[in-house]
Amino acid sequence: MVSQLTTSERQYALVTLLLLGLGGLAMAAMGRGDPIAVHGYIVLLFAIGLSFVVMAGYYAPEPDKDRLSRYYDDPTRVGIVLSIAWAVVGMFVGVWVAALLAWPDLTFDQAWASFGRLRPVHTSGVIFGFGGNALIATSFHVLQRTTRARLPGQFAPWFVLLGYNLFCVVAASGYLIGVTQSKEYAEPEWYADIWLVLVWVTYFLIYLRTLARRKEPHIYVANWYYMAFILVVAMLHIVNNIAVPISWSSAKSYSVYSGVQDAMVQWWYGHNAVAFFLTAGFLGMMYYYLPKRAGRPIFSYRLSIISFWGITFFYMWAGSHHLHYTALPQWVQTLGMTFSIMLLVPSWASAGNALATLNGAWHKVRDDATLRFMMVAAVFYGLSTFEGSFMAIRPVNSLSHYTDWTVGHVHAGALGWVAMITFGSIYALVPWMWKREAMYSSRLIEVHFWLALSGTIVYVFAMWNSGIIQGLMWRTYNESGSLTYSFIDSLVAMHPYYIARAFGGLLFLLGAIVAAYNVWMTIRQSKLEAAQGKEDADIPLFARDAVQAGE
Amino acid sequence: MELEKRDRVTGRTTTGHEWNGIEELETPIPRVVFFFLGATVLFSLICWVLYPTWPLGSTFTKGVTGFDQRNLVTEQVAKADAERASAWAGKVETMSFAEIEADPALMQPVKEAGRTLFVDNCAVCHGVSATGGPGFPNLTSKSWLWGGEPEAIEETIKVGINSTNDDTRVSQMMAFGRDGVLAPEQISNVVTYVRSLSGAEGDAAKIEAGKEVFAANCVACHGDNAKGSHDVGAPDLTDHFWIYGGDVNSVYTSVYSGRQGHMPHWDARLSPLQVKLLTVYVHTLDGAPQ
Amino acid sequence: MKEFFHRKIERNAIGFVVAIVAVASIGGFMEIAPLFTIQETVEEVPDMRTYTPLELAGRNIYIREGCYACHSQMIRTLRDEVERYGPYSLAVESKYDHPMLWGSKRTGPDLARIGEKYSDAWHVAHLINPRDVVPESVMPKYGWLMRNELRIEDLGEHLAAQQTVGVPYTQAMVENAVQDARGQASPDSNAAAGVAERYGEATHVRAFDGDPSRLTEMDALVAYLQILGKLTDKAYQQAATAEAE
Numbered sequence A: 001m002v003s004q005l006t007t008s009e010r011q012y013a014l015v016t017l018l019l020l021g022l023g024g025l026a027m028a029a030m031g032r033g034d035p036i037a038v039h040g041y042i043v044l045l046f047a048i049g050l051s052f053v054v055m056a057g058y059y060a061p062e063p064d065k066d067r068l069s070r071y072y073d074d075p076t077r078v079g080i081v082l083s084i085a086w087a088v089v090g091m092f093v094g095v096w097v098a099a100l101l102a103w104p105d106l107t108f109d110q111a112w113a114s115f116g117r118l119r120p121v122h123t124s125g126v127i128f129g130f131g132g133n134a135l136i137a138t139s140f141h142v143l144q145r146t147t148r149a150r151l152p153g154q155f156a157p158w159f160v161l162l163g164y165n166l167f168c169v170v171a172a173s174g175y176l177i178g179v180t181q182s183k184e185y186a187e188p189e190w191y192a193d194i195w196l197v198l199v200w201v202t203y204f205l206i207y208l209r210t211l212a213r214r215k216e217p218h219i220y221v222a223n224w225y226y227m228a229f230i231l232v233v234a235m236l237h238i239v240n241n242i243a244v245p246i247s248w249s250s251a252k253s254y255s256v257y258s259g260v261q262d263a264m265v266q267w268w269y270g271h272n273a274v275a276f277f278l279t280a281g282f283l284g285m286m287y288y289y290l291p292k293r294a295g296r297p298i299f300s301y302r303l304s305i306i307s308f309w310g311i312t313f314f315y316m317w318a319g320s321h322h323l324h325y326t327a328l329p330q331w332v333q334t335l336g337m338t339f340s341i342m343l344l345v346p347s348w349a350s351a352g353n354a355l356a357t358l359n360g361a362w363h364k365v366r367d368d369a370t371l372r373f374m375m376v377a378a379v380f381y382g383l384s385t386f387e388g389s390f391m392a393i394r395p396v397n398s399l400s401h402y403t404d405w406t407v408g409h410v411h412a413g414a415l416g417w418v419a420m421i422t423f424g425s426i427y428a429l430v431p432w433m434w435k436r437e438a439m440y441s442s443r444l445i446e447v448h449f450w451l452a453l454s455g456t457i458v459y460v461f462a463m464w465n466s467g468i469i470q471g472l473m474w475r476t477y478n479e480s481g482s483l484t485y486s487f488i489d490s491l492v493a494m495h496p497y498y499i500a501r502a503f504g505g506l507l508f509l510l511g512a513i514v515a516a517y518n519v520w521m522t523i524r525q526s527k528l529e530a531a532q533g534k535e536d537a538d539i540p541l542f543a544r545d546a547v548q549a550g551e
Numbered sequence B: 001m002e003l004e005k006r007d008r009v010t011g012r013t014t015t016g017h018e019w020n021g022i023e024e025l026e027t028p029i030p031r032v033v034f035f036f037l038g039a040t041v042l043f044s045l046i047c048w049v050l051y052p053t054w055p056l057g058s059t060f061t062k063g064v065t066g067f068d069q070r071n072l073v074t075e076q077v078a079k080a081d082a083e084r085a086s087a088w089a090g091k092v093e094t095m096s097f098a099e100i101e102a103d104p105a106l107m108q109p110v111k112e113a114g115r116t117l118f119v120d121n122c123a124v125c126h127g128v129s130a131t132g133g134p135g136f137p138n139l140t141s142k143s144w145l146w147g148g149e150p151e152a153i154e155e156t157i158k159v160g161i162n163s164t165n166d167d168t169r170v171s172q173m174m175a176f177g178r179d180g181v182l183a184p185e186q187i188s189n190v191v192t193y194v195r196s197l198s199g200a201e202g203d204a205a206k207i208e209a210g211k212e213v214f215a216a217n218c219v220a221c222h223g224d225n226a227k228g229s230h231d232v233g234a235p236d237l238t239d240h241f242w243i244y245g246g247d248v249n250s251v252y253t254s255v256y257s258g259r260q261g262h263m264p265h266w267d268a269r270l271s272p273l274q275v276k277l278l279t280v281y282v283h284t285l286d287g288a289p290q
Numbered sequence C: 001m002k003e004f005f006h007r008k009i010e011r012n013a014i015g016f017v018v019a020i021v022a023v024a025s026i027g028g029f030m031e032i033a034p035l036f037t038i039q040e041t042v043e044e045v046p047d048m049r050t051y052t053p054l055e056l057a058g059r060n061i062y063i064r065e066g067c068y069a070c071h072s073q074m075i076r077t078l079r080d081e082v083e084r085y086g087p088y089s090l091a092v093e094s095k096y097d098h099p100m101l102w103g104s105k106r107t108g109p110d111l112a113r114i115g116e117k118y119s120d121a122w123h124v125a126h127l128i129n130p131r132d133v134v135p136e137s138v139m140p141k142y143g144w145l146m147r148n149e150l151r152i153e154d155l156g157e158h159l160a161a162q163q164t165v166g167v168p169y170t171q172a173m174v175e176n177a178v179q180d181a182r183g184q185a186s187p188d189s190n191a192a193a194g195v196a197e198r199y200g201e202a203t204h205v206r207a208f209d210g211d212p213s214r215l216t217e218m219d220a221l222v223a224y225l226q227i228l229g230k231l232t233d234k235a236y237q238q239a240a241t242a243e244a245e
């Protein structure tokens, strides 16, 4: 892969890694006794490790000019592999965390293994590690295909992909050693936050520069969504994470916001992280891989327009539905509730647009598990947005908030929508990327599909049950007008559902492992056959010419 | 400028663009979308008129209903209080403990309310079925520190034991070993003696020696026959119930390092009615698991 | 017409970017900015006090261990919550919380008013092994809190950073932070007097973990738990006035 970089790009890489390494060294040296030092060493190791990779390929001959007539897909390939690796890790921790609530002593008395520290490893691992890598990988792929332009350079995409993974590693390792800001979905500390800003600005510039070089007059819908994802996440991240470190050599910082204002900022961020990370980004993915795999045109261009702008506008008002009945002034709650209701319309419009696109291709849905992943994802997207809008209604939220119902809703979206669309897209993308006709085994895709679907259903039903029971138990009054159940009563009632959830999650995890194996074997086969000199012979359409359609 | 193309399946025209093979149809937006958009906007408008919604610089629109979540919950709680008072709680407030406990119809709601209050507030220490745990007394044992009359129980709940309340009950088991009052040998003897009171086997000579130590040092609080004293909250040492455990080590620790249990006071957190409900609940626990 | 407009904007990447940023900024601005300008958002309370250095250190342990993943600190304006946990939470009660810890999941009970509900000894026993005192519990064990010495040498920096973000710590508080942390957990030491002097007579000065000779993470966390809901009396006063009416 280094051999694809020009000499000057290799030099950029080394200089960047040198600077990064020095940064890590400074953190390690200045932060003695503080957890920031651990992160210093991690950064340093990361920089040294990558330097070796670059050095090893440093004297390889320069790539030929010919490359400019092809798309640049190396970062996409690596991104796919990283995404799957994070999926397995993140979901494994998810199953562990689920098991902890059924068998709390599975921490083995280790601080790092306690529920409160592992839970954010799970959430960050799956959302940022699995989801984020998939978004970066697919966005580079989709962007080039729909603009018929090659990425502007070969260094910046690596900076984005690997820099982003450094962020994820620092985040996850931080939670284990107790470094966290406690801001949900924005837990990493100030230095990781600043690093992510650098990465993200580069990501945005790549996007913008590629769009500027495009050979298609119009920007395709998928790119609207990817762009909204990049832009709004940048806005959210920067505003939510403003904090004052106690010193440059300490990991600890204090958020500039406090109390009720902080609550609103955090959930403005948190809700829209769902909207623009877990929704807009993946809608971008769906808008490319679903029509491509189905071989059908998008059902309605106009519907795309109103869904896109509806989502972009309405979502940003809805964050306060996480704060119903709290000390947040009620006027903000009314805004959050009403905009969440209106938000349902563009959400269903997107889901409907996706499903209607399958008209004329339903036989493929039946036979092709890859496409079925995407179809089911669209269904779960519709389901979880309906559920979300319903839960945003104040009286409904009074029951669901604080309970497992929220967790059920989250995973209907996360497993049913985010993970399914990602797996579907990866199954479509991997053969294209590794010049294979198809995945190693379509049987295994089928197996994965059923594991994922049944896992999701078990998980979500368990949590609906436990959540609603929990919520009802907390508010049930007996005839004499006093509370019927104590908190501990509700805790005891949760036990069977926590076991069921762990089981459902295990099924889902097994599916992800099957996917990892299938992808791995596809990649291996590709290499084997390349070695046997059969390269490209009967493999359709690797864009030799960047103007060629087909992938 | 763009060529018109038609989709074979639907017969609709496409927009004329194509991105790496993906096309889009010119399907008009289905009516139903506008219908739902209208409906949700209408719903929102109604909410905005009825409830506080729009910020206006330094204030916000209050909504025509004047609805406020804080006032509402305050009213609901007050209303529930009033309903309970007229249904049964009023009687609890005015009647004596004996009268309440003699009234089965009244005891029904009292026990229901009492149990939830107990499990939400007391069970972390005394256990869901009030049978206690290491360091926390069993309340079903009938072996009371401060007396088993409802008035005594009520007082304990209100002011606590060794709590931060100004009127707290105060009790302390001295640290005979740590403070050097007794020699290790004496402690060992008195421990053997104390354990023998509830039937534990022990060396007869040690028991005899321990008995003397006891008479000299312990009777002031635990009483001549070691039956405890409700005046200083000293436990009965002759029954099978132990707060801190009846094995040699635990009893030795009790005597060597002393004990000072801490029972929080509840007069600031719970209302007089709630304290009374709990008193009756605790007083009528029959010892059987709940 | 609209179609035409959209076709145009689709052809202009910069225009599209600007449009997205503009459309996406409105909602947040309308909801966040007024929270700083509308006075009644946060109640005016004269008796509101700040966390002592020890309590702040405990709060940071609460954050570090992720207790907020299971415990809310926000009693909602709902009858059952008020009857179970106490008066609903007021905005002012988390006024000095950078960041707030309202939480979003109640795997365990709400802790907004846990302060002084139970004894220090109970908290210690519970944190070391929750199932020793509550057999039904699924809370993790936190035995290391009792083993780890509390890190206090940088508490002055913590208070100074808090000052920067607007918490009214005095210069004396910042300068004495380390000493005050020690003093609050060893009531018989010389340092204890200064704590009450700087933070008020009502401040808890006790050997929270039962051992005045060591300053452990347990001391800090228990000190923090025991102050939850006690920084101001406003919520209880409000509830009492409402009852009187």
Ligand code: HEM
Pocket (backbone or CB within 6 Å): A091, A092, A094, A095, A096, A097, A098, A099, A119, A122, A123, A126, A127, A131, A406, A407, A410, A411, A414, A415, A418, A419, A501, A502, A504, A505, A506, A508, A509, C069, C104, C105, C107
């Ligand atoms: C193997 C499958 C999975 C299992 C077993 C699992 C399990 C869990 C558990 C036990 C929790 C904590 C719930 C609680 O605190 O009560 C959780 C939270 C969460 N998980 Fe997963 N999870 C899985 C997959 C995923 C995936 C794929 C995603 C996202 C793409 C995801 C996103 C989240 C989020 C956002 C939360 C936080 C929810 C909240 O704060 O309300 N999970 N998960």
Ligand code: HEM
Pocket (backbone or CB within 6 Å): A184, A270, A274, A278, A279, A318, A321, A322, A323, A340, A341, A343, A344, A347, A381, A384, A385, A386, A387, A388, A389, A390, A391, A392, A393, A397, A400, A401, A402, A406, A409, A410, A412, A413, A414, A417, A418, C104
């Ligand atoms: C119309 C769309 C949606 C609306 C209106 C909506 C609304 C809601 C509501 C009301 C809550 C509960 C807040 C609470 O009581 O604490 C919630 C939680 C959540 N939703 Fe959605 N939702 C939508 C779509 C989605 C989708 C597609 C996902 C994708 C994964 C998702 C992920 C989450 C997550 C992660 C949380 C948990 C936040 C937390 O407490 O940590 N939502 N949503």
Ligand SMILES: [Ca+2]
Pocket (backbone or CB within 6 Å): A181, A183, A186, A187, A188, A189, A190, A193, A241
């Ligand atoms: Ca952060």
Ligand SMILES: [Ca+2]
Pocket (backbone or CB within 6 Å): A184, C104, C105
């Ligand atoms: Ca949450």
Ligand SMILES: [Cu+2]
Pocket (backbone or CB within 6 Å): A270, A271, A274, A318, A319, A321, A322
């Ligand atoms: Cu939300």
